Amino acid sequence: MRQSRAAAHGTGVGTGVGLARLAVLALTGSVLVPLVVAGLRSVLWALAGIAGLALAAAGAWWTLAHTGVVRALGLALSVAAPLAVLAVYAAYGMLWPACLALALWVLAVACARTALAPAHATTERAVDEAPRHPWVLMNPRSGGGKVGRFHLVDKARAAGAQVVLLEGPRHQDVAGLARQAVAEGADLLAVAGGDGTQALVAEVAARHDLPFAVIPVGTRNHFALDLGLDRDDPVAALEALTGGVELRVDLGYAGDRVFVNNASFGTYASVVADPAYRDAKRHTVLRTLPGLLTGEDAPTLRMRAGQTRAEGLQALLVSNNPYGRAVDAARPGRRERLDSGLLGVVGVRVTDTAQAAGMVRGPRAAGLLRAGAPDVVVESDTATLPVGIDGEHAVLPAPVLCHSAPGALRVRVPRHRRRTPRAGGEPADWPRVARLALGRPH
Template identity: 55%
Template sequence: MAENTEPGPDAAPAPAAQRWLARLALLLGLAAGVLLVLAALGQPGVLAVGVGGLAVMLAAVWWFLSRRGPLRWLAAALALAAPVTVIVVYARRDLVWQVALVAALWLAAVAAARAALARARPPARTPEQPAPPPRRPFVIMNPRSGGGKVGRFQLAEKATALGADVDLLSGPGEVDVAERARRAVADGADLLGVAGGDGTQALVAGVAAEHGLPFLVISAGTRNHFALDLGLDRERPDLGLDALTDGVEVRLDLGRIDGRTFVNNASFGAYAEVVQSPAYRDDKRGTTLQLLPDLLAGHRGPRLRVRIDGTEVLEAPTALLVSNNPYGSGDLAGLGRRPRLDGGVLGVVVLTVGSAAQAAGLLRGRRGPGLRTRTAHEVVVEADAPQIPVGVDGEALLLPTPVRCTVAPGALRVRLPRNRPGIPVPRPPLDRALLRQQALGTTAFRDRPGG
């Protein structure tokens, strides 16, 4: 769902600094293009060598991922040899400096464009409300998460000193953390928290949303993508406990998949198949390389069919990612950080790669034919199998088909410390039309909170 960029009644023309940055971006991009054309006119075969070398390298990478045995290692050698050959050819014709200059001009143009557009589209912040300290907070802690962060940062002791009832998970068997959270609610808890991984966070967040209680995130897991998108300090999980005494509250969305909640995403297809393997936890790289050829060739795993909001139908994607709000737009697949978690929509990333040509098309980013990004309110995944593997917030599950993903807008009350690093301003997409308007001084914008 695109953010509204129409100027409001208090809009003002873009300031001079932004206009000149936009103009500088266009001039640098033009200079890079002219230099590239002149090099091609002077030595037309050289440009063909560069394009051909890139195509060969991408094809070789595809063969490496989709083949086994001697052909895989021949492809690996070819993927390394192709760029080396291009560099040698350019060096012999004394063109390395021209290529470096074109690259430098282009990078400078992109940097200037992003600086200009960042002001044209200032990010909005999720509204915060003051929050009184809880009377009976209950916090579940997993001592094994994140390599032992709970013990290393004395989280249990610090939380207890702040009046929290701490439940330390122990034992080698599976623990029903959702049931423990429900028992705590029945005993009078007025806040639920988790110090653990994203999967555990999601389960307890579902219970908190069910009972309308605030939810506390303590970044004691390994990756903690949810904590990252909340602007918490992942290097100092103990600072998250400040929310118990000096906190604010935000209302965020929750993803739902067949009755289960997720805070980050649900993945289908190739990645979900790989993480189902018992060997994946001990040897992630080796297991992935072993299983990918059959997955990419369609010889392994069910054939998926995706319905988006009941209208758009996508057949047999290689991989599908459904996220609680869309990821940012500053990278190839739109995967990175989510600047907002209260948009009321799912993010959808569909990857379809069945050949070297389709793999090369991914270089076009969101415009590539093998990569589609959408926002949606409902995603239904059907398959030619009664159940399919799904990765839900990093947890490997088998779910009966069809699998239905939805979003619950504003379902989760999240308690955050007032002082926290915050979410860095996301890189704006390179909108050429808006950039031209900026350069001409015709774009108007309005300051927003947090801009």
């Protein structure tokens, strides 16, 4: 066992050094390419590109925060600004150097952050005995009818599972169905449905310390993706009904409501609360956002997470384990692990055009907040807060205490599945990358 761990550790270090060297080479190339082509004028070309992105961000703000003529102008600006920059680049022969330099920079950042991220694998436990009475809740409507297309009902029953279809009034009492299954002797609970349905059944499984399985048939299935499951092959997940391996992962709570992915406060939660959202998402967003961003109905949130405090936030996302950065080229919108015992926090505060333009700075933007903590308190000036819990609307009394329940859920997954690549959530620390590339990690 010690030799295996040492070998694994050595392999991880060697991989990190190789990625660090590739990151340094790619970063050097991203600087040299425009310098070779345009000399010191490349600085002006870079500034022109940044200005174009800032104008596009300002145009996007006008599009979302206003209506009528201002919205039309904003939409035109958000499209015309980057196109104008590209046209100027092309006219002066700088288009291909700019694209190559950008590609090298993205590669450099992805390699640097992956090289510095700690190697981690969720501890797996081999399943010694197959469940005797597995129970599966299936939503035939999820994912456009994947349950029917993949014949999951017949295949689950062939594996010895009791299958319950989520139809009619039962849709309103998912947790009640799961509790009834436990009372009748179920020793594994599984869900073939969306993330919101999974969260309700996962809470029951955690409360009774029963294994839980995910069969990815929903539209997004972010939880299944971060578990390494193939969302295009839900049949493979049925192995959990007869064997597989078991993981211990965290659950998140917003008040007394559990979530496997995230709880959203502020702008998004208010949009989800609109009854028209389910049938006309885009139209509802465009109709309601101006009032939510700049009008009298604009939500203002206060947040406390460990030593981090913020107020005046318009949107706040609290996630079950931190997400990688949205601009992370390696793994956008993904969680590198589900057992850190921490909640991820992402907050946004944009009140005018200048702040919107400043969002091109990415994680260093003044209007963007990122943090991680075991507990997060969300406050408002109202008695209640609308919350989007794994995409489902809820209203909770304020303030809302969010907390992580480390290792609360036993998850059964197939033995052979996609592994989550390493990634880090923070900006690349280039001095550390350089030291690692030179073989001096400390």
